[in-house]
């Protein structure tokens with residue numbers, strides 16, 4: 001080779017030796033600059049030689065490590081290790097090339113040159129694995145130099161320098177740009193933004209840049225975002241689409257800037273445009289086809305799908321559906337050993353707090369998109385800034401989840417109110433009534449108050465109030481203004497309320513007039529407190545105007561969050577969308593032939609799905625009326641039967657009615673339907689009720705997360721001990737508990753459901769949400785069931801450790817945690833045992849701490865302030881030890897057997 005080709009490498013190595021020779025920073029900086037300029041002249045062969053020298057010659061010195069270790073070890077053995085020995089050891093285990101690289105960084109623009117050097121290393125790495133230690137050192141150094149705290153975000157505008165624009169043109173890889181004109185279309189229009197992150201050491205080079213489009217509706221096509229079009233007025237947009245996110249410098253691959261960059265972009269956009277509702281991406285799925293190719297080798301279905309998909313003309317109908325299902329599985333379920341998604345883009349967004357939202361068929365017609373994922377793209381959805389958690393959900397297949405062609409519960413109610421304002425909605429105890437028109441006006445007055453309190457769409461409105469027509473108007477008002485209704489059990493204590501308010505961060509909390517004093521301390525900048533009494537008194541109705549605007553809710557917008565106790569002790573907020581409520585209500589109205597002629601006896605609480613989203617929603621949507629009773633009262637119900645047509649209740653209602661002598665065929669003569677749900681109805685109660693009244697109770701099955709799933713038929717056999725067939729639009733299947741594989745009819749397994757009724761996920765618990773869904777969108781209910789020969793679902797037990805007391809769910813963990821926190825308790829196990837009135841009730845089995853005694857009553861009194869009454873154990877049993885299996889797990893089944901008849905003799 002001619003001498004001048006060798007010279008730069010030799011010069012470089014000479015400079016490196018000089019740099020390691022010592023000297024102050026001022027003296028070394030020019031040497032470093034000369035070294036980097038020599039490096040810039042190297043070709044790949046020389047680079048490889050240089051890198052190999054760094055690996056072999058600038059490594060750790062084994063003798064020095066050994067010597068330092070022995071000194072340290074001796075000092076430790078002698079009982080007097082000093083900080084000196086430890087730091088000496090620390091210094092010598094670092095390869096000397098790290099010091100060399102740090103000194104190269106003394107050169108002006110040294111950091112950028114070292115980032116470029118790492119890009120070279122990474123390019124050569126696949127063929128030269130021996131360079132890995134060098135890459136590791138560079139990664140280590142760059143990670144600390146590019147600490148997130150040094151990054152500065154700014155919006156790139158058309159007036160910025162050509163240099164910055166040039167970088168964007170060069171580094172845009174998601175949707176490459178052919179010209180400055182194209183760049184201009186992404187920067188200049190009012191509905192387009194580019195945000196870039198800069199670092200002091202790399203000057204005007206944007207390390208990461210994010211391109212944002214302000215649009216109406218969640219986008220499903222890249223072409224629509226990139227084409228030349230008239231700009232949309234940002235005030236008319238409802239969605240910010242982050243459609244291109246680029247890491248500019250290959251040398252920074254794998255350097256985590258933290259999860260805040262995207263959040264910072266979202267904060268910036270939503271500060272400027274607070275009305276935006278959706279923050280989404282339209283992202284590629286780069287690894288899908290590669291994964292399909294590999295996975296097809298061991299999977300006959302995928303192999304067949306891969307073959308079918310190889311012909312672009314055949315990508316219709318069934319193949320398309322199956323491909324989308326496979327993409328969904330790839331994005332949501334396929335994980336690396338570290339539990340993170342295999343797809344790099346999914347890893348990035350899910351790691352940053354987004355959720356997979358929707359798959360879009362034929363979203364990108366570029367060749368790359370075709371080669372990566374058959375042109376399928378995905379929207380990930382980010383929580384909005386103000387509303388730190390927008391809905392998270394499993395992806396919905398096939399461009400369909402944003403279908404707005406449906407009527408919300410509020411709209412259906414408002415139509416009845418407008419068409420026939422005098423129609424009675426509430427029959428109150430005594431002879432009072434409230435009309436649809438009154439309810440609409442009351443809701444509008446409450447809406448005015450909510451708006452004055454600062455409620456904007458997406459804000460939560462929490463309520464712990466007694467049952468009254470005004471409380472229903474509050475629910476309607478919340479929906480009207482686009483809020484998310486969060487009803488709370490009136491039995492919850494202050495400690496429990498603290499948790500819900502902290503977790504849900506509502507804008508407004510409405511409490512009972514008499515508890516206002518207890519909650520006054522919660523009021524502040526972020527939370528307004530209002531009061532509402534059972535007679536309609538309180539501050540909530542204080543507005544002297546009506547707010548008539550109706551927020552146009554989208555199908556996927558949240559309508560409500562309902563908290564259910566958690567298996568881990570932390571209550572989970574189930575997020576229900578407008579489409580969840582509307583679709584479920586429509587299915588029930590049809591199934592139970594519910595019409596405006598119906599008059600419902602409503603004796604349920606209105607803070608749960610049964611009383612609010614089944615009973616009240618059906619009435620509001622059908623234009624029917626209801627006898628609105630404050631709570632269950634057998635005599636009051638029997639009285640109302642004279643005028644009513646339908647009763648909806650939990651099994652305790654029927655157990656108690658059966659105890660009344662007034663329950664006769666004559667008393668029920670005008671009734672057409674008795675519905676039971678929320679807990680299993682004893683087959684014996686079903687039979688006794690039919691024998692006494694001639695009415696077969698219609699048992700149905702639902703849960704907070706799904707609304708109603710199945711129902712015995714209105715016409716046809718209502719079979720005791722079953723919950724009937726799936727409702728229209730709802731799919732159910734029985735799955736093997738271990739493998740998740742589908743089981744044939746007749747076998748017992750986990751009941752799983754899918755359909756428009758299934759919730760959008762748990763509030764701020766994306767991992768919990770993900771763990772409760774199968775990759776194909778089925779929600780795992782936790783109930784064990786089988787399907788009989790007629791297709792009826794029979795619930796045979798529960799997989800989850802849940803107690804259902806009088807229709808209220810109670811998770812033992814929450815109570816065990818309170819018991820275990822007591823000094824006198826070593827450990828505890830809480831179980832549900834049969835109870836003649838509540839179906840099941842809560843019992844605590846407690847082991848005292850060493851040398852301590854447990855007094856059951858005192859223990860219950862101690863935990864009572866933190867626990868709603870219905871969750872409090874009805875009995876405490878003190879034992880020496882809890883029964884455990886060989887794995888050490890408490891055997892609750894054994895405890896249930898031991899204490900199962902604790903209440904069998906009790907009268908309710």
Ligand SMILES: CC(C)(COP(=O)(O)OP(=O)(O)OC[C@H]1O[C@@H](n2cnc3c(N)ncnc32)[C@H](O)[C@@H]1OP(=O)(O)O)[C@@H](O)C(=O)NCCC(=O)NCCSC(=O)CC(=O)O
Nearest residue numbers: 608609610632650652678702703704805806807808869870
């Ligand atoms: C069963 C009930 C009628 C019983 O209420 P009552 O007010 O009549 O009870 P009571 O007057 O006899 O009260 C006796 C004592 O028990 C307490 N208590 C009240 N309800 C209780 C319950 N469910 N479990 C345990 N304790 C309960 C009271 O505080 C009181 O405490 P003390 O001893 O201190 O006096 C009521 O709990 C109820 O309406 N439950 C319905 C719950 C519901 O709507 N669930 C739907 C969830 S939605 C869902 O699950 C999905 C689906 O529907 O599919």
